Amino acid sequence: MERLTGFDALPVNAEAGAMNIHITSLLVVDPRRAGPGFDAERLYDLLVQRLPLNPLIRLRLVHKPFRIGQPVFVDDPDFDVRKHLYRLAVPAPGEPAQVAALIDDIHRHRLGHDKPLWEAWVVDGLAGGRLAVVFKFSHTLADGVGAVNRLLPTVLSPDPDHDPELPEPVAPAPLPGTGVLLADWIAEAAGNVVGAARVVGRGTPQLGRMVARRLIDMAGAPLRPRPGDDADPRLRAAPADTPLNRPITERRNSAYADVSLDRLRDIAAAYGGTVNDVFVAACTSALRQWLLVHHTVPDAPLQVFVPISTRSSADDDAFNDWSLALVRLPVFLEDPVERMQVIHGAINRVKSDRGPSGPAVDVADLFQFVPPSLLTLAANTYVREEVAPLRPPFFHACFSNIPGPQEPLWLGGARLEGIYPFAPLFEDMNLNLTAVSYDGRFGLGVVGCPDNVPDVWEITRAWEAGIDELDRLRPQ
Known part of the structure; x- marks a missing residue:
């Protein structure tokens, strides 16, 4: 069990009205290097195998009673990757306009808190025989740089012939009970008293x-x-x-x-x-x-x-x-x-x-x-x-520029061609322009x-x- 900081929990605590504070990323994959057998089904199976190996993917948010303290992350004892992973086909001709229309519908919907805070879609039918993965995750789980550093390496490798090495997951503990959560709130409150004194002493002027x-x-x-x-x-x-x-x-x-x-x-x-x-x-x-x-x-x-x-x-x-x-x-x-x-x-x-x-x-x-x-x-x-x-x-x-990996990355022998991030809007902010650099391109x-x-x-x-x-x- 890991207690979130107030800043980490801000995206879930401040979601209200039309403000859904998550990030959606489009990963475009060129399967030609992997050979004729690499299709949407193969890509889906690879994600089923690889995603559960990342500890972030299995984290489930648990709120304290009456939300009296910051929530905690636990390893979800009921985790099933197939409850998060879906398949779609983009309408012909599969150009960026059709792909973006699909992202519009994915990005608008809020993530629930009854399972780990992410969803992903394998998308077939892109122009030129390309495939895509659309990955949506709460900003509480990772910011843009954190996603590049901690989520991408789960499924992508700098070597086209070898998958990334990740440890097998351990058996999770049961969800914490009310007594455990209240005890954590008491420890949190005591820590906040000390933290507040430190903030006042260090930075009042x-x-x-x-x-x-x-x-x-x-x-x-x-x-x-x-x-x-x-x-x-x-x-x-x-x-x-x-x-x-x-x-x-x-x-x-x-x-x-x-x-x-x-x-x-x-x-x-x-x-x-x-x-x-x-x-x-x-x-x-x-x-x-x-x-x-x-x-x-x-x-x-x-x-x-x-x-x-x-x-x-x-x-x-x-x-x-x-x-x-x-x-x-x-x-x-x-x-x-x-x-x-x-x-x-x-x-x-x-x-x-x-x-x-x-x-x-x-x-x-x-x-x-x-x-x-x-x-x-x-x-x-x-x-x-x-x-x-x-x-x-x-x-x-909002303008955000995220440095990404500058070497080509591969997924089961298929080359990652581009990364395009789609970030949140806020109540009176109607535009967000976010970029990720990858392999000599600025997406x-x-x-x-x-x-x-x-x-x-x-x-x-x-x-x-x-x-x-x-x-x-x-x-x-």
Whole structure:
């Protein structure tokens, strides 16, 4: 039995209304290297054999009575991989549009807590004879980097002729009873007293400044200039109110694309930035183009939620290990080169604010002290229609860039061709653009709420056009 931290449990404690906090990943597989016998049935059988060998796959969430403390993970004594694994066929012609429509329906539905927090589908009928695996898992089970480091190696190998070596699972214990859970709550409460004292002693001054500034950011108030801050003063205005921060519904709309990672590196080097700078700049161009067509480009910034991994190494076995950063986007600037320069400065500012060792107290630390029942109540209150007029535009989108393996990976001799992630939406955030780099490609997954952003393929094409524009204008 392993007790979750408040931050790890946040995705299940804060799910409310149309907010389903899970990640869906599309893995496209080319079976030609494996020979004519490799079909959807063979792929399904391989997953049946391999998935149960990963301990994460068998973890089941158990809530304490009345949710008075953080839930625990246990090895599910009733685990059956076939209760999680399904088969589908994508309609002809099996192009990305048909695959994305299938993902729309998979991604919209919430995972139940009565079994381990994941599901997977083997998908047949993709164009060119390809197969796919669509894997959906709760953000409580892993963040993006954790999924790459701890879930992918279950079934994928860098050697086409040999499967990954994993230990056989041991027999699980029975589910913990009420007495065991209450005893764990007492230990948790005692630990929280000590933890709270440590937080207060370690970071009270810094915490006060950080929380005040974060509340100002999230409440949409103008930012005060700081020494050396010579960016466009419009970036300090309150975030704009646009259709991108309307309340979401239960529906989802998905799209995906990929570009050469070397190309992004070359563009980044020409501007003196990073691949992530280019990614965010292209995302900003896409949002600007969408506003030009569907609304109006505001004379104020958009604000995006950018998760930053804080894992110390690839062996970090935390379920979630990241911190939150808010970045204001200069969508009002017409010149893409100027936008790129401002974004590079904004991201560097986020990094400098964190410092080499991060803040003394991170916002994530504070979730440890919030009772799950209170957090669930707050989330359900927040998403109520009556509260909508009172909510400021916290953030308009989420941009996330996840480094993945750069060598080709194989599943039973079939080559993994691409990885495309589809991440959550939040109550007033209608777009999520998340990317994973793999084997020289940069795979983008876009998720939107179609009731506010009707066509996310439009966003995807505008993102690709933003990269083309930066490439064409880059300094020689």
